[in-house]
Amino acid sequence: MSEIIAGAESPAAPKDASTVILVRDGASGPEVFLQRRVDGMAFAAGVTVFPGGGVDVSDSVADIGWAGPDAAWWGERFGVGEDRARALVCAAVRELFEECGVLLAGPTADTVVTEAETHSAVREQLVRRELTLGEFLSRERLVLRADLLRPWANWITPEISPRRYDTHFFVAMLPAGQRADGATSEASEVRWATPAAVLDSWRAGADELLGPTWTQLRTLHGFASAADLFAADRDIETVLPVLERGGDRIRLVFPDCDAYYADLPAAHRRW
Template sequence: MTTDGHAPDARPIKDASTVMVIRDADRGPEVFVARRVRGMAFAGGMTVFPGGGVDASDDDPDLAWTGPAPEWWAGKFACDVPRARRLVCAAARETFEECGVLLADHLDGSPVAAAGRYHSSREDLERHRLTFGRFLSEEGLSLAAGRLRPYDHWITPSVEPRRYDTRFFLAALPEGQEPDDLTTEVDLTMWARPVDLLDDFRSGRSMLLPPTWTQLRVLAQFSDVGSALAAEREISPVEPEIIEHRGGVRVGFDGSDEYWSDYQAGHASAES
C-alpha cells in the first residue's frame, strides 16, 4: 500500500472539487444541478453538481483570500495546507467556469452581486489563458472561502479508468447572482429540491452517481439554506468497495443497498 492507503498498481487519482450551490425556495431548499453531455469520458449523461479537477494553476500561495484560512480547511479535509488551498481554489474556479456563480468578494469586503460582467474572463479561464489568481487580482477581488462549507470526501473506486479524489463543498447562491448553462459540458441545467431529484432517479428520469445520490439524501433533511450551512459535518474519505453481484460487480458503500434498489427501480421504469 502507498502512504495514502491506495494499492500501488491502482490507476492514478486526480484531486477534484465539487460544489453544491443551494438557495431557499417556497417549497424548501433547491440545489443547482446539470446533466453532463452523453459520451463524455467521465459521468456522461449523469446529473451532477458543478465541479472538476484541480489544475496546476490552483497552486497559488499568493491568491487573494478572505474567510477561513487554508490551515482551517486542511484540518477539515485532513490534508496538508497547500493541497487544501488548491481544493478550495478549484471549488471557486470550477463553480465560476461551469455555471457562472462567482464565490468572491470585492477587496472592500462587499460581495460580488453581478458576475455576468466577468464573462470574458470566464472564457479565458476555461481555455487556460488566465489563472484564477490572476483573474481575482486584475479585478480587485478575493476568493470568498467563507461562502463555502466542507461537506464530504469521495474517492473513485480503483476499477474505474478515471479516478478522482473529490471533496464536496456547500455554498449558498450569492445574492444577485444566478447560474447559467453557458458551457459545452452540459445539455440541461435546473434548480430542484433534493427530494425531487431523488424521485427522478428512482423513476428513471435521471441518472445519479453514488456520491451525488448520497449528498442529495443529506440535503433533503434540511428545511432551509441556513440550517444546511450550519450543520457540522464529520468528513471521512469514502472509497466504495467492489462487490461481486449476480455474475458482475457493483460498488458498496454506506447506503448502497438503497441506492441500487432505486437504480433498479429507475431502470425498470425507463424500460416499461
C-alpha cells in the same frame, strides 16, 4: 456469500477534484443546482451532477486575497496538507464560476460581486486556460471568499476505474444578485430542484445519479432552509467504494448502498 473484488494491480492515481453543492431557498425548501453532463464525455457522460472538476496546477499557486477560514482550517477539515487544501478551495471557486457563472469573490473581505455576468469574457478565458484564477482576481482586485464555502464530503473513485478522482465536496449558498446559468459546454441542461424532487426523478429513471451524488442528495434532504444547510457541521469521512461480487451480481459497495440499489432503475445499472 459475497466477495470483494480487488482493483487493478496498479490502480490509477486519483486526481484531486472539487465539487460544489450550490443551494438556494425555494418555495418548497432548499434547492440545489444540477447539471446533466453531455453525452460522449470521458467521465460520467449523461449523468446528473453538481458543478465541479479537477484541480488545475494553477490552483495550487494562486497568489490572491483570501477571506474566511485559512488553508490550515480547510486542511484539518478535509485531512490534507495546507497547500493541497488551498488548491481545493481555489478549484471550487474557479469551477463554480466556469461551469455556472457564480463567483464567490468580492471587492472586500465582507462583500461579494452582485453581477458576475460582467466578467463573462474572463470566464471564457479561464475555461480555455488562457488566464488563471489568481491572475483574474488580482487584476480585478477581488478577494476570494472562502467563508462562502463549507466542507461537506470526500469520495474517491473506485480503484477499478481507469479514470479516478479524489473529490472533495463543498456547499455554497447562491450569493444575492447572482444567477447560476447553463453556459458551459459540459452540460446539456441545468436546473434548480429540491433534493427530494431529484431523487424522485432518479427513481423514475429520468435522472441518472452515481452513488456520490445520490448520497449527498440524501444528506441534504430534511434541512428547513439553505442557511441551516450551510451552517451544518459535518464530519468528513473519506469514502472509497469497492467492487463486490455476490452470485451473479456485481456492484459497488458504499455506505447505505443497499437503499441505492433497491431504488436504482434497471436502465441505469452500470454494475
